[in-house]
Amino acid sequence: MIMLIRQFQAQRMHAPRDFQSISPEPICVEIGAGKGKHALLFTRNNPERQLIAIERTREKFLAMQKQHALEGQSNLQTVHADALPWVVHALYPAQVEQFFILYPNPEPHNPAQRWANMPFFEFLISRLQTGGTITLASNIPEYIDEAEQQMKALWKLPYVKEVIPQDSARTHFEIKYLERGELCQQLIITKPEGYSTRFDEFQPLHGQNATAAE
Structure with a gap:
C-alpha cells in the first residue's frame, strides 16, 4: 500500500530545550x-x-x-x-553525508509515524548531500518491505536492500535480535544528482526565524 502524505510544516517546529546551533560543515x-x-x-x-x-x-x-x-x-x-x-x-540544506536510523520504533499501531511514511522524510532528504545516504535498519520484515515500497513509489529514491550479517554488533538491539535468530535487514538509500524537494532552500530555524517559531 502506498501512503500519500501531506507536506511537512517545518516552520511550525519549536526549538528543542537548550538548543545549540551547529556550523554548516x-x-x-x-x-x-x-x-x-x-x-x-x-x-x-x-x-x-x-x-x-x-x-x-x-x-x-x-x-x-x-x-x-x-x-x-x-x-x-x-x-x-x-x-x-x-x-x-x-541542519543546513545538503549538509549531511550519512543519516543512520537503526532499529526505530516500528509504530505497529500508527503506520503514519514510520519514517518512510512521514511528511518529515522529505525534509530529511533535503538535508542530505547529493550522493549521501540514509541507512534504515529493522528486524521486522514488513517494516523494511513497506519502506522499500515507499522508496519506489513515493520518494523515488534508489536504494540497496541488504541482509545484516549474523556477526554484526552495531547496536544493543541488533545484537539481541541476531542472537535470537531474527532476520535483520537494512535499506541504504541514496540521494541522486538532480533530486529536488520542496525544502531545498529552507535554512535552519536557529537564526532569524527561531524567534518567530517559538
Whole structure:
C-alpha cells in the first residue's frame, strides 16, 4: 500500500530545550542513537568524519554521554533532543553525508509515524548531500518491505536492500535480535544528482526565524 502524505510544516517546529546551533560543515547524523554503541563505534573507526548522535530518552542519552566521556572521541557530539525539531533548527540544506536510523520504533499501531511514511522524510532528504545516504535498519520484515515500497513509489529514491550479517554488533538491539535468530535487514538509500524537494532552500530555524517559531 502506498501512503500519500501531506507536506511537512517545518516552520511550525519549536526549538528543542537548550538548543545549540551547529556550523554548516559536512556531518553524519544518527537519529535515535540509544546508548551510543553505534555512534561510538562509527566515530572510532572513522576519525575523519564528524557524527552527531541524537537521542530523545534521557536515560539512554545519559548512558551514551557517560561512555563518550570515557572514550573521548572528539569527532562525536551527543544531543539530547527530539530529532524532528532538532533537524529543522540545526541542519543546513545538503549538509549531511550519512543519516543512520537503526532499529526505530516500528509504530505497529500508527503506520503514519514510520519514517518512510512521514511528511518529515522529505525534509530529511533535503538535508542530505547529493550522493549521501540514509541507512534504515529493522528486524521486522514488513517494516523494511513497506519502506522499500515507499522508496519506489513515493520518494523515488534508489536504494540497496541488504541482509545484516549474523556477526554484526552495531547496536544493543541488533545484537539481541541476531542472537535470537531474527532476520535483520537494512535499506541504504541514496540521494541522486538532480533530486529536488520542496525544502531545498529552507535554512535552519536557529537564526532569524527561531524567534518567530517559538
